Amino acid sequence: MSEGTRLxxxxxxxxxxxxxxxxxxxxxxxxxxxxxxxxxxxxILSINDPEHPLSLEELNVVEQVRVKVNDAENTVGVEFTPTIPHCSMATLIGLSIKVKLLRSLPDRFKIDVCITPGTHASEEAVNKQLADKERVAAALENASLLEVVNQCLSTRSI
Amino acid sequence: MAAESTLALSLVEEFVSGLQDSKAKDAAKGVKDGKFTVLQLVEALGSSLTSSQPHTRARGVHLLSEVLQECYGDLTEREVEVLIAFYENRLKDHYVVTPPVLKGLKALTKCTNLPPGSAVSMLRSVFQDIHVQSLMLSERACVYSMLINIMETREAELKGLGADFVFGFVQSMDGERDPRNLLLAFQIAKNLIHGGYDLGKFTEELFEVTSCYFPIDFSPPPNDPHGITREELVQALRAVLTGTPKFAEFLLPLLIEKLDSDVQSAKLDSLQTLAACVSQYEHKHVAEFLQGLWTSVRREVFQTSSEKIESAGLAALTALTSCLSRSVLSSDSEDSLSTFLDFILKDCKHHLCEPDLKLVWPSAKLLQAACSASTRASHIITVAVMPSLLEQYNNRTQCSHRRTLLEVVQRFIHSVKNCQSSDNDESVLLAFREALCSIVFSALSESNSSLQITATSVLTSLAQQAGLLVESDIELALDHLTRLLLTEEDDRVSLAVVECAGALAQLHPALVITKLIPKLKKEMFTEPMNQDQEEVSELHSHHAVRQRCLSALAAVSIQPSVVQESTPVLLEVLRSAHTGSVNFSVDEVVLTCRSLQRIAERVQDSEEAGRCFHDVFIPHLLSLALQAALQGEGSSGTRSPLVEEVVLSAMVPVISTSCSRLQPTLAGQTASRAVSLFLDGDVSFLPDNSFPSHMQLLKKQEGDSWSLSRLVCLLMGSVCSLPRSVEVPQIDKLLSALEEMSCACSHPLSYTSAAKCFAGLVNKKPQGDSLDSLIQRMMKRVCSELDSPSSSVRTQAFTLMIWVAKALLLRYHPLFTTLTDKLFSLLDDADLGPMAADGFSLLMSDSTDVLNRACHADVRIMYRQRFFSENSAKLVQGFNAAPQEKKPNYLKALSNIVNKLPKQVQVTELPALLSLLLEALSCPDQDIHLSTLSCLEPVLVNPPQVLIQQLEALINRLLALISSPAMSVRIASLSCISTLSHFPVHEVLPFRARVLRALAKPLDDKKRLVRREAVQARGEWFLLGSPGGR
Known part of the structure; x- marks a missing residue:
């Protein structure tokens, strides 16, 4: 990897x-x-991290205690924790989680994805973006964004 | 004479002016057959060769070259000399003449009687007069082939030419682009290097002209007729680049540069080339590049995203380290090995102190790669790393940290072992023995299960280091293992402990006999404390302890000496269970039999073990079973667990495994004992002999009692698993008794075992009339029962027939077809139809207790394919002719057959049967669905064209099965749908929307396992045709 793409x-x-x-x-x-x-x-959320060949679980971005589901009331809430407070990938990770859940759950569920409180510098902005249905839909219209999301969701093949 | 020259003249005329290419063949044939000589041909060519038209001259030379290509072997030295002089001169001619000239020269290089010096002069002329890279593809190939030919025959002369030859070659290949020619050029370069040609001052030029292709980036065009692969080119080039240490100063910087590339294959190629080249180098060649190489390799291992690159990097590091370890040091030069290892230690060691961060593993792997390169390297690294690892282990308190550290330690032990095989030096680890033992034992005493598991595998690795552990260490280790066996509830831990005990028993059988086995025995025979209070959990845990002891006993019994100690304990368990002196549950008795079976499978072959089976094992088991059966007959009061059918069934494999491993003489004795017991009631060889005389085990019992008759399964275990060379005494009497029993008895285990035993003997009976008449007699009886619908023993007759059919199928007996025909006709039978369909599965699958290779049965290879190819057409025919309500039987039979075929055969045979299988998917039987889906699944991975044509039908049926009431069918169809997404995109893309909609429903299935499969399938279909997906 060359200088420009340092992790x-x-x-x-x-x-x-x-x-x-x-x-x-x-x-x-x-x-x-x-x-x-x-x-x-x-x-369902064993998603790859875009930077590392590691799953979100191994990086502790997603933990089981931060996943809450209520089958009877049709709600799912997921909180995720970026590895560092300034992680520029936070929105992308959140988007990937949201898309994965949208594809994998029956449509009766209301899906809520947000950052674990106090773990990211621009927490509020990211949460707001992820909660906004139209912005999520618009983001998925963007081919290059969708490409990265799909790469995260592809099963790893080595 | 005149006739000869006219013939030559006319051929020349037709070839040169008439442009008939076929005449060249005739001319060559003329020369070969002696109709005219080459000289006469040249004379006839005279005017064409001297023509003022270059095209005519080219045509003339062309004919001559074609002829030479055929007849170079017949030329005299003088002729060759003249021809070479002529051709050399023609090189200066017009460019259209050059191609045939080169062809002629190439033919001449194949002559065995080249005059001395001519090879050199030929090459000089070629290098001087021709610019190779402005020639066409095939002419360039001609030049390369010339070089290869001459290098084979005239090596000494070429070497005399000195570096000029190298220079000439470098000039001629400079700029070559065609992969076919490159393969030739690389071969020449490799010969230059390996043949010891003087490269002189052109070393760098030769390197430049070849290395410019590195790393090879080539993907052959589709349908490439030449079949050149990237791998071939890579290997050919690598052989050139790594061929000589003289290239080191150029190659190593190149590799460092290419490792920086973003292309994965370039990195991989560079690392593999590095590993290959340093095996030739000495330390002086690599010294100045060490820092750079290390930085690159480290970066690849630290930041890699692919396991391939990581392992290539580690292999390169090992190769580099062993290169440095090989070199002889002079007194004034610095020790480059320790310098290099210093780099590694400096960059990696501190990462080992952060066991929860990502880089701990890459660092450990790098250190271990270097460590495994040589004894010296392992010494330096172990001394530097081990103390700090041990100290860390003792200072850390978190179990996950400790476990990581322990795993790292284990890999070090492993890599030290790898480099120590040859010499019997003291182990590098000897200095750390005490400390290592103490951390292992402390980890075994922890309560964390994964730490315990890791510790057992470290213990195994330590024990396998020759001469490292002393006796007291092993004793202590066995104490720890015993404690864990008796107290630890976690299944994974006990599995690891049992495995470790097995490994220790291999190395230290005596200690296992004295320390481990007595303790296990004592524990097993202790009754649970408070039996009366019926504390369920207490009983449960006591059962688990016994279970672990049993599996540990089986695991340690590999050496015959251990087996002699462990089997009596297990037999004792069976005896006490029978007499009731100690309370054992049925489950425990079955597990005891399993352990005995495992021992019989794994014990090392030896006279000692065979004796033990023959004298102790088999008589004791038979005696116990017989006692239990007799008791069961008259019984009242508490029943012995040995009366249970599960126990009896578990004893069968014990007997059959031990019989199958007996030496021939012992096997013969066992056979005659078993037969005389069952036919004549001879009980003299059984221990604890208190049996009534004149028992008739194979005759119909009074009141159709089955407790004695079912013992026939033990007879099957012993006589059907003997080596084929052993003759079974009284076989005809035995066979007719078995036939009678299998047709007349009403108890399922008894008649099935009798049928299996009959079949097992038939399979091994020598070919001949007596076998044929036996089978015909049996078939007559079976058919008469089967054909009378009122018969009460139709099931029995069918069972006998299907087992005999299997016995005959396995050995390709010609009478087999009689039985199959009967079987096919039964598919239409109202009662037996479904049973007949299931029978096909029995025919095609391996049976566990009889008629398999372990029982020395006569099993021909590929009997399944044979059966399939002979009968599939009949089945399809029968299906088409059958009435609607009988069709499912045919489909079931078909899917039973196809399901058991090897995958490769399925893939080739399936297209023909596809429409039938699709039909099977839409018939109402769930079993058929499941078995058909399991046939389809492997085929979907590499779909044949026929399947793609039927895609619409296939997808419709699969989507319909998503809502099947059986969850296993839902799961199987979802997994097929998931595989479909890997079909060629343009074929499946039209179905994307429909499939996604259909897959939304199973996401809310009531079963979790179905939902999991649905999530997987839907995810795959979403990626289809989407950017970043597929």
């Missing part, structure tokens, strides 16, 4: 992956209804 944060703290969800007997039972729970949403 913003070359040596981030790495967190342990939580491992595969353990499959229970009731999940294999045809008749039982499994509600959508926090862990399920969290598993």
């Amino acid at each position: 913003e944060n070359a040596n981030p703290v790495i967190f342990q992956r939580s491992g595969e969800r353990v499959q229970t007997a009731s999940e294999e039972d045809e008749d039982v209804h499994d509600p959508i729970d926090d862990r399920e949403i969290f598993d």
Whole structure:
């Protein structure tokens, strides 16, 4: 990599992956209804970081305790934590999370994505952008933005 | 004479003026057959060669060259000399003459009797008069081939030419662009370097003219007829560049520069070239570039996004370090190895102190790559790194930090091992033995399970270092492992502990026998404390302890000496369970049998082990089973767990595995014992002999009781798994008893086992009339039962038939077709139809307990393909002819067959059956859906053209199955839909919107597993045709 594209944060703290969800007997039972729970949403969010070949989980950007779902009331709330307070990728990460959830959840859910309070310099501005439906839709009209988002959402193939 | 020259003249005339190219062949044939000589041909060509028209002259030379190409072997030395002089002179002629001249010269270079000096003069003329790069492609190839030919035969003369030859070559290849010619040119360059030609002052020129192609960037055009791949070019060029240390001063800076590139393949190529070249170099060649090389390699490993580049970088670092370690030091030069390792340590060591940051692993990997290069390197690095790692481990308190540090330590132990194989020096780690042991033991005493798991694998690595651990260390380790086995609840931990115990038992069997086995035995035979209070959790944990002890006993039993100690313990468990002296649950007894089976599978082959099986193992098991069966017959009061059918079924593989591994003499004895027990009631070889005499195990029992009759499964275990060379005594009597039992008995396990046993023996019986008549007799009986709808034993008859069919299919017996025909006809049967369809799955799959290779059965290769190709047409025909309500049976049979075919065959055969399989997807049976989907899935990965044509139909059916009531069908169809998204984009893009809409529904499925699959599939389809996606 040449000088111009130095990483913003070359040596981030790495967190342990939580491992595969353990499959229970009731999940294999045809008749039982499994509600959508926090862990399920969290598993959906194993998205790649645009800078590192690491998942958002390993960088602790997304944690299971910061994922809240209420299946009965049709709401999902996700808070994410940028690795450094000035991370320029924050909006992009938020957008990727939002798009991933929009694609992966039934449309009865209201999806709310925001930055963990107190972890980013321009927290409010980013939250506002992510909450604005029209701005999200407009961002996805932008081919180059959509390209980066899609790259984040592609399954890693090495 | 005159006739000969007229013939030559007319050929020349027709070729030169008539422009008939085929005449060149005739002329060559004329020379070969001796109709005229080359001299006569040249005379006949006279006027054409001296013509004032360049095109006529070219045509003349062309004919001569064509002839020479065919007949160069027949020329005399004198003729060659004259021809070479002529051709050399013609090089100065008009440019249209040059191509045929080069062709002629190339033919002449293949002559074995080139006069001395002519090769050199030929080359001089070519280099002087021709500018190679202004020639056409094929003429350039001609020049290169000339060089290759001469280098093969006239090496000494060329070397006399000195550096001029190199210069000539450099000039002629300078600017070459065609990959075919480049392969030739690279070969010449490689020969120059490896053949020891004097490169003189043209070393740099030769390097420049080849290295300008590095890194190779070439993608062959589609449908390339020449079949040149990028990889070929890369390898050819690499052989040139890495061929000599003389290139070092030019190559290394080039590699450093190219590593800076943003193109991944360039980086990879550079790293691989680096690893290849330093194997030839000495330290003086690399000394001045060490800093630069290190910086580049470090950057690639620290910031890489691809595992390939990372591992290439590490391999290059190992190669570089071992290059430096190889060099002999002179007293005044500095030690470049330690200088280099200093760079590495300076940049990497401090990262090891931050176990939660990203760079800890790349740093560790770099250090380990250097460490594994040589003993000296491993010494320097271990001494520098190990103390600080150990200290850190002791200072850190967080388990995740400690675990990372422990993992790093383990990889160091591993890399030290890699470089130590050859010499029997003291281990580098000897100085750290105590400290290493103490951190391992402290980690084993922690409560964190992942730390414990890591510690067991460190322990295994330490134990595998020859001469490192002393006896007291192993004893302590075994104590720790035993403690964990008895107390630790976590499955992953006990798995790791069992594995580690197995590894230690390989290396230290004596200690395992004295320390581990007695403790496990004691623990297993202790009754749970408060039995009366029925504390469920207590009982449960006691069961888990026993389970772990059993698997540990199985894991350590690989050496025969250990097996002799561990099997008596397990047999003791079975005996106590039977007598009821100690309470064992059915589950535990089954697990004991599994452990025995595992031991029988894994023990090292030896006389000792065979004796143990034959004398102890098999008689004891048979005796226990028989006792239990007799008790079960008369029984009242508490039932022995050995009466249970699951236990009996678990004993079968124990007996069959141990029989299959017996030496021939012992196997023969076992066979005759088993047969005389079952046929004649001979119980003399069984221990604890208190059996009634004259038991008739294979005869119909009083009141159709099955507790004795089902013991036939043990007979199957022993006689069906013997080596084929062992003859089974009284085989005819045995076979007819088995046939009778399988057709008459009403107990499923008994008649199925009898049928399997019969089939197992039929499979191994030598070819001949007695076998044929046996099969025909059996078929007659079976058919008569099957054909009478009122018969009560139709199921039994069918079972016998299907197993015998399998036995015959495996050995390609010609009578097999009789049985298949019957089987096909049964597909239309009202009662047995579905069973017949399932029977195809039995025919095609490997059976676990009989008729497989482990049982020494006669299994021909590719019997599945054979069955498929012989019968698929019949099946399709039957399907078309069958009435509507019977069609599902055919589809099920078909999908059972296709499902078991090897994937490669499926892919080639499926297109023909595709319409039938699509039909199967829309019939109502869920089992058929599932089995068809599992056939389709592998084919979808590389879709054949036929499938793409039917895409519409396929997608319709798959989308319909998304709402199937069976969740396994929903999951399978979603995963097929996900695979569909990888089809050629232009084919699937039209379906995108429809699929996305259909996939919205399963996102809200009531089952989580279905939702997971739906999320995956929908994500893939969203990426389709979208920027940044696919």
